[in-house]
Amino acid sequence: MTNKKQQPSLMIERRILIIEPFYSGSHKRFIETLLPLSVDYDSVLAHTLPHNNPIKQINNDKNPQQSNHSTSKVCANSSMNKPSKLPTGSQSSKWPRFKFTLVEMTGKKWHWRSRTSALYLSRVIINNADQHFDVLFTSSILNLAELIALRPDIARISYKIIYFHENQLAYPIQHHKERDFQYGYNQILSSLVADKIVFNSKYNRTSFIGNIRTFLKMMPDYRPPDIDQMIYSIEQKSRILYYPIRFNNIPLMHAQRREKKILHIIWPHRWEHDKNPEAFFNILFRLKEERQIPFKLSVLGENYSEIPKIFVEAKTRLAEQIVHWGYVESNQDYYDVLASGNCCISTALHEFFGVSMLEAAYCGCYPLCPSRLVYPEIFPAQYIYESDEQLLSKLEEFGRQPDKIPLPLDIAYDVFDWIYCQDEYRSLFTKINHKDDGGSDRSTPQHSPTQPALISTLTSKFKSSVLNHK
Template sequence: MSILLIEAFYGGSHRQLAQLLQEELEDCVLYTLPAKKWHWRARTAALYFSQNVPISEHYRILFASSVLNLTELVALRPDLGKLKKILYFHENQLVYPVKKCQERDFQYGYNQILSCLVADVVVFNSVYNMESFLTSIGKFMKQIPDHRPTDLQSVIRPKCQVAYFPIRFPDVARFMPVHKIAHLKKMLSLNGNGSTVLSKDLPSQPEQRDSENLLENFKSESDVPSAVDIAQENLDNSSMQKPVLKKSNLDNASSHHGENNDNVTHDPLNLLGGVDDQQRPLHIVWPHRWLEAVYCGCYPLCPKDLVYPEIFPAEYLYSTPEQLSKRLQNFCKRPNIVRKHLYKGEVAQFSWAALHGKFRSLLTTEPSEDL
């Protein structure tokens, strides 16, 4: 257990990353707090972990998300301060949206700046996240009435790098329209130096075990029910429950016709009451997991702002609410535009298959490399 993983907010993407690293990397031990009362986790988690992480001579690396006040932890536990300390930013509190600037609690952003100062490596999940944090430090620190520290950006920046959030894509072929399956395989093909070339088959085994929960992950971070519930119900009826439907159809066939029909196939139109693609309503989903939604065949429609231009091609971005409304109206009138569309951006670069080498290199005790 040379790698010590600490997650003060063990839920959503924070939990997903911690679990992935623990499962895929050797010699990991994970300590967590439940994903409740985020503000209190940011304020007090360091003290809790200082008392509950056992002292061990085997630890070599400490990996934590930026919810944890790393400065407090290493002050309370000098033994952990000697480790290679990696801080991972899922978001940053210097630009995290608030209704009014006056409502931004100075302490949370200040804690993240201090944590960066004591960390050995600071990792962000996007270039946007990194640059928005670094370029906001100066303005943020001007809130201090006097005796302000200076040049913090120049101290922190050399420690910083980007490692996109790694996704272990499951096999969702049974959810997909036929015309999108080949495109899905193509999107997952990785080529180039040091990359893994996936087989012709879609991901199996480790990835498959999560496939049933993929759409549930989309909803997990939202408190507001959305059309994804309807979409999930359709998927459950048409795909995930095929064995049950087949048995039911066979039973019905036997009772009505007295014959064994082992080759029963299922026409999606029958399951949808005979409604074709053009007549079916378009489901508009707020997935909270874009990189996964596109992989599952969704058409992304995102603001030309924040991290979205870094991830999605320009044709999937809108600049104004009017543009968004116009495009949605067009899609609703002509849903086949969306249903038949093949995504033109990259997905494979966000997969664990593409990123595992970067994370393995990061979580070593060797001198840091340019990743």
Template sequence: MSVLLIEAFYGGSHKQLMDLLQEELQEDCVLCTLPAKKWHWKARTAALYFMQTVPASTKYRILFASSVLNLAELAALRPDLGKLKKVLYFHENQLAYPVQKCQERDFQYGYNQILSWFMPEHKLAHLEKVIGAKRNEDGYQLEDLSGQQKSRALMKNSKAQCESGLCEAQPGLYTTQHEGLPSPLTAPARWNQSEASESTNPCQEEDKQHLTFNLSNILSGQDYQQRPLHVAWPHRWEHDKDPETFFKVLLKLKEKDLPFHVSVLGEAFTEIPDIFSEAKKALGSSVLHWGYLPSKDDYFQALCTADVVISTAKHEFFGVAMVEAVYCGCYPLCPKALVYPEIFPAEYLYSTPEQLFKRLQNFCKRPDIVRKHLYKGETAGFSWAALGGKFRSLLAAEPREDL
């Protein structure tokens, strides 16, 4: 129980990462979480909650948390935790997160992130030594997994932004995904992978939904090559994923009587943009599935039956769902912006909604194009097989006074 894992928003990619770490560490960790609801409230108050609920222990060496938690507040409220080596994982940048409905930005969330990872000069100097980075006026230049030099602003004192997945970690540790995903060449029709057992840790609190889904029943009887193009959108139902642009493109395809099916996956929260109910009605029989699939088996099955996976995101640090879909054999179409050009080759990127529409229009007319396509990018470096060892090394390090 030497590693303390804290997640204030235990859902989606946040949950996926913590579950992987817990599975990897097994008896050597304790996981404390809050359910994935009311994100803003968690960002403001999680430190107070965990101050009261995290068990005291003299065995803790390392505290690993996501940036939803105000780590500075927790360290102040729990001095025993403040003495630990701390690793903070950033799923997003709250200083650059898209503002909804032209409202004024609430800078509290970005300020929380600054407080959580800001390091004094002597620690920045130590970071340079540890990760082999060279400082310049924009930030740090790092060596990525392929050995090539890439400029990345890790620690900007002037703007106080964190563009990497991990602070105080090796470059390339952005996010993770489950082992055992299929090769694009051998995507199975049905999965036999068992679900990971739910933790019984008393720190954890989670609401559960019980839904079932089987896409193979919907598609039974249709020849694979003859059925319409199947488009997947596996993202959170929130404004930063820009569902408006996605549905606008699909409705334009429908207006032109182009055949396609769509599966709108991803999790919905308290406030769902109106466009979802409007689009579901307008798309009608084109919809194969609509809604969150809590079972990983069902979720991967849906991706395996899809031909194209689309992102219209306005803010993305990595994009686990897109990489998972590529593993399942989907042809990716992503904005030529954000993190996507670092991950996907140019042929999978689009610059405008019009370009996205034209690509889909061609695919609707010739779905065999994408079904025969072999993905030309590299995804092996993002697998847990590649990154697991780096996380193990990070969490095995002993705490020191200069960290």
């Protein structure tokens, strides 16, 4: 019968269709981290095909270690990480051969990508009857329910995975409108039709599943009669798999370059309201004008057409402190700025993982994060502040004795390191059953006041470097 799901091909090979409707920022970096798992990966291909051809078949014979990386375009603060050698045994017979096909849309106007990408993608994705895909892997920007309704051949792919970088049920909005309901509603529908739901943190999973019932109560009538059963279904097929970071591609020896004579504060976030720049800059205004603390400031991150007004004010009031202002094009320059700082700050109202804070900490910046969102899950207690006043006091302390800012840092980098977690993604694509623990098989960072986290900065760098150069 035509409505039956297709049978997966032999485990010798797994054909995987990757769909990313918002191919930019952390979404883009995530896909580019996964692509080297393909036996036919060429690092240049993803950047040199004409962009009006959204389908990228990774099907050449070049070895990723032999590819010419010098011509690939690096065009984001922390974008394409050149592939490194995998740990010994990563290509063993334990895993099938993965062959990826990437279909992407540019990372602009995410609201419209969320609303309409399924229609566009349904018209351009190659017929599955010609490709026999075993796995579909996409982010939660896509309304998966719409796509498979429009394309029955895609619906027959036997294993459909949706990855949540963020969720709209816990997303702060500036001005609430009825249309905002649609974004979260799309994600619930996608979760119901997916075979596996992957979240990048426990906070992301908990805030999504825990808010479904309240969210659906916004419907004026005709609410689903079996909401509890829906929630249970979503919960049972969900798991946590942390966003992978290629720490081995961050330059070593940052400790020698770290600023020791003056507090150098790093802001490595998007210039948008959900990152709460108003709170950040108001604290810096007080640090300068009330506490009379000298400091330097580097404001990084992507900015868009609509920039919060506080950035204009801050550029004037903190002109003497600013040493870098704005987006950094290349990885190397970005990491150079991070390595020159000694403190990085988040005041975010929205964060489901926080790549930028982990990378800044890895480069030697002492992280100061609010006691909300994902941060207590990622960082030990000494890096968490409870209030704006506590953050201001900590900055004053660092400003008076910048040479005493602790280093190395006690952060469990290996839990998020691609070198150590890549087999988790292989098993995901191979459809290996995971223990039903409501989370990832990999350890959650364990922190306590008396016992440091799993690995210090310098030790983690050494381990990554050794594995990378075997």
